[in-house]
Amino acid sequence: QQPVQSPQAVILREGEDAVINCSSSKALYSVHWYRQKHGEAPVFLMILLKGGEQKGHDKISASFNEKKQQSSLYLTASQLSYSGTYFCGTGRNTDKLIFGTGTRLQVFP
Amino acid sequence: DAGITQSPRHKVTETGTPVTLRCHQTENHRYMYWYRQDPGHGLRLIHYSYGVKDTDKGEVSDGYSVSRSKTEDFLLTLESATSSQTSVYFCAISEGLTGANVLTFGAGSRLTVL
Numbered sequence: 414q415q416p417v418q419s420p421q422a423v424i425l426r427e428g429e430d431a432v433i434n435c436s437s438s439k440a441l442y443s444v445h446w447y448r449q450k451h452g453e454a455p456v457f458l459m460i461l462l463k464g465g466e467q468k469g470h471d472k473i474s475a476s477f478n479e480k481k482q483q484s485s486l487y488l489t490a491s492q493l494s495y496s497g498t499y500f501c502g503t504g505r506n507t508d509k510l511i512f513g514t515g516t517r518l519q520v521f522p
Numbered sequence: 523d524a525g526i527t528q529s530p531r532h533k534v535t536e537t538g539t540p541v542t543l544r545c546h547q548t549e550n551h552r553y554m555y556w557y558r559q560d561p562g563h564g565l566r567l568i569h570y571s572y573g574v575k576d577t578d579k580g581e582v583s584d585g586y587s588v589s590r591s592k593t594e595d596f597l598l599t600l601e602s603a604t605s606s607q608t609s610v611y612f613c614a615i616s617e618g619l620t621g622a623n624v625l626t627f628g629a630g631s632r633l634t635v636l
Binding site for chain 1: 553555557562563564565566567570572578580581612623624625626627628629630
């Protein structure tokens with residue numbers, strides 16, 4: 414069962430912040446975040462493991478609430494390069510990831 | 523660079539014909555995956571493999587079969603292609619010892635079934 418992402422789309426001006434949410438109806442072992450630019454393959458951003466800490470690099474960070482089976486991706490002071498579709502991937506075990514339907518982010522000057 | 527190659531990159535075929543997509547990796551990773559991507563559905567797992575001759579179904583496996591006779595190659599076969607299988611297909615490998623590690627995706631194969 415696919416995790417649910419919200420919102421489905423976000424439009425921002427450069428410098429604005431955004432939050433993308435990912436929720437699952439089942440207990441999770443891990444949550445991954447990927448970004449896909451138009452016409453390209455998805456690229457890994459970060460992974461959060463059960464019992465792990467909030468991760469982040471540069472101005473993109475994420476959290477994982479194990480009890481609620483939810484994860485959020487935080488984009489701070491967005492840049493044009495942040496535009497793309499963001500996918501969360503959830504793992505209930507160590508074998509495979511199930512991805513959400515994606516959140517399209519557009520950043521304008 | 524995980525060294526993943528998908529072939530063909532583009533294919534147009536007719537309903538009812540068999541189609542095989544190939545994923546080749548150069549670094550002996552244990553886990554390999556086939557996803558399809560469609561508007562409104564995101565990435566959906568078709569099949570995956572956790573070793574030579576070890577495969578399992580994903581979310582949308584009906585109409586697809588896979589084979590892995592060598593560590594480096596993971597084949598996805600549509601026995602009799604249908605228009606609903608028109609999609610972009612991505613192969614991925616897990617760079618760790620389990621499937622819970624970072625996935626690296628191939629460039630994708632765009633399949634059109636007329």
